[in-house]
Amino acid sequence: MKNKYQDLIEQTFDFPKDGFKVIDSELYFHNIPLMDIIKQYGTPLKLTYLPKIAQQINNAKTMFNVAMAKVNYDAKYTYCYCTKSSHFSFILEEVLKNDAHIETSSAYDIEIIKELHANKKITKSNFIISNGFKREPYLSGVLDLIHDGFNIVPILDNKRELDYYISNSNKKTEINIGIRIASEEEPSFEFYTSRLGIRHKDIQEFYKTKIKPLENVNLKMLHFFINTGIKDTTYYWTELLKALNIYCELKKICPELDGLNIGGGLPFKNSLGFEFEYEYMIEEIVAQIKSYCNSKGVKEPNIFTEFGGYTVAESGVNIYSVIDVKEQNDTEMWYMVDNSFITTLPDSWAINQRYILLAINHWDEEFQRANVGGMTCDSLDYYNSEAHVNQIFLPKIKNTTEEPLYIAFFNTGAYQEALSGYGGIKHCLIPSPKHVVVDLDEDGDYTTKLFSKEQSAKSMLKILGY
Incomplete structure (x- = not known):
């Protein structure tokens, strides 16, 4: 029986496609090993792929x-x-x-x-x-x-x-x-x-x-x-x-x-x-x-x-770590991530905009239905459906001691920073994530540059007058 996360994606979609592929159970985006980016910069992370x-x-x-x-x-x-x-x-x-x-x-x-x-x-x-x-x-x-x-x-x-x-x-x-x-x-x-x-x-x-x-x-x-x-x-x-x-x-x-x-x-x-x-x-x-x-x-x-959106949306990726799993009742499993959808993907909260959501690692694990929750205390800070179906599935997390599950929302490059007030005050003071720009050099190899660090408490307090 094919019940791995990779089986699910390949049976549901024409996959690999659109710059996505999986090697050794890890997701690559336009030949960029996303796990290498995570190991270098950590999460939460905003990525822009210029090409x-x-x-x-x-x-x-x-x-x-x-x-x-x-x-x-x-x-x-x-x-x-x-x-x-x-x-x-x-x-x-x-x-x-x-x-x-x-x-x-x-x-x-x-x-x-x-x-x-x-x-x-x-x-x-x-x-x-x-x-x-x-x-x-x-x-x-x-x-x-x-x-x-x-x-x-x-x-x-x-x-x-x-x-x-x-x-x-x-x-x-x-x-x-x-x-x-x-x-x-x-x-x-x-x-x-x-x-x-x-x-x-x-x-x-x-x-x-x-x-x-x-x-x-x-x-x-x-x-x-x-x-x-x-x-x-x-x-x-x-x-x-x-x-x-x-x-x-x-x-x-x-x-x-x-x-x-x-x-x-x-x-x-x-x-x-x-x-x-x-x-x-x-x-x-x-x-x-x-x-x-x-x-x-x-x-x-x-x-x-x-x-506008057509030009830049598909260059953007938002990457998060699943930092906890909460089973709140017999049917609802919550994957809690290390940032907020209200502050980093405001369109998902305000106008129910859907994005491509994929796991970055653990593609060889079994999948299960999940709701993804943000860190704020707002009940609307969640993501629980895809554009093609009213639910999402992600790899099962066996225990918290193994490598964390990383997930990414793709094609997020349009409007989200402007709407969330980049560099300003965020709901529950959840900071803006670090932002990394990815380009290709003359040999076609990818290069990365840290455009901005994660927003600091000092910068927020200054805005607030402290």
């Missing part, structure tokens, strides 16, 4: 370029990275090495752009797409970059945003802008229309009365995005066609308009059983844009995307 970022960017660019070639698409594709997914310097530097561009969300993003430029990581020719509802510091920062000659396109989130640029610049300053379309929300959502952007019925009149009379302001881009992301659903295709209709109607009276930004929302793998037809979706999006525009007698637009 995965380059792979994701280049995969997407290839898929879009192939899709465009298939339909003789006569315009360009530009890959932008959504910085809010992860602002770390090593992330941005890796993104920029791969001919990608930047999308910003706040005033402090502008300071990052300035820093990257000062360090020659970005040039003034890079596209900078500035999204979000903008207060004065953000507006001022955008205008600073415009005056400095950066290739920045602020996306108007409301009509008043344009007034700031006009009143705080002279008529000789060339300003390229975009408009975000306020899309209709998914039918199950609490609201009918997104709070973000300008409603589609107002856009054409706004252009005619406010933008067109300005000799130095050019409407270059329409921005379309829905919160549920890119999915093969009637809702997505309907909203895309609405955006294309607005684009075509505007293009007829606004010849300088030549960009359509379809935002982010390309999903990342949250299970070993994850399936998404990336090529089909991208080919269909490109084909529909070209077909609709051509049917209206309009040249197809340059396509921009702002993939």
Whole structure:
């Protein structure tokens, strides 16, 4: 009878795959022996594997370029990275090495752009797409970059945003802008229309009365995005066609308009059983844009995307030790780990985001159903289901004297540090784990670098005023 943990994984999934393999009962991630990383740095541990970022960017660019070639698409594709997914310097530097561009969300993003430029990581020719509802510091920062000659396109989130640029610049300053379309929300959502952007019925009149009379302001881009992301659903295709209709109607009276930004929302793998037809979706999006525009007698637009989670999620790994096993009743077994899910994987707690969860060692042991508990005193600090099934299984732990069981959550590289308040106060003062960056050298061998140590009590007390 095959009842080992490795048997379970191999029978349930197409395994090994996606950079995972097992050697001598231990898990390897993109040929990296995770047990060696643990022996060097200990747990809890956050790991970032930089080469995965380059792979994701280049995969997407290839898929879009192939899709465009298939339909003789006569315009360009530009890959932008959504910085809010992860602002770390090593992330941005890796993104920029791969001919990608930047999308910003706040005033402090502008300071990052300035820093990257000062360090020659970005040039003034890079596209900078500035999204979000903008207060004065953000507006001022955008205008600073415009005056400095950066290739920045602020996306108007409301009509008043344009007034700031006009009143705080002279008529000789060339300003390229975009408009975000306020899309209709998914039918199950609490609201009918997104709070973000300008409603589609107002856009054409706004252009005619406010933008067109300005000799130095050019409407270059329409921005379309829905919160549920890119999915093969009637809702997505309907909203895309609405955006294309607005684009075509505007293009007829606004010849300088030549960009359509379809935002982010390309999903990342949250299970070993994850399936998404990336090529089909991208080919269909490109084909529909070209077909609709051509049917209206309009040249197809340059396509921009702002993939954030897709870019960085699959580069991230969270590693924990199981430090105790608690059998609370006849059916519930708790594996207690050496950190907190609320503080290190807040999406798992807040929006029930699922990740790939695998044991790192003891693959030759029998498996059992388990709940995984964090260290805080919060009853919601747990993880007990996978994306493909409403339960999880892990190797049995025979006793506490043998080698501890180590477990890892994969594809955790997007948003988690920002949402948990990296370097700040955490629930129950559970510290941020150490963070290790993994790269490959010229020979293809992996290298590691400690980016940050585990958060200290001294740093927390300083924040708290002690």
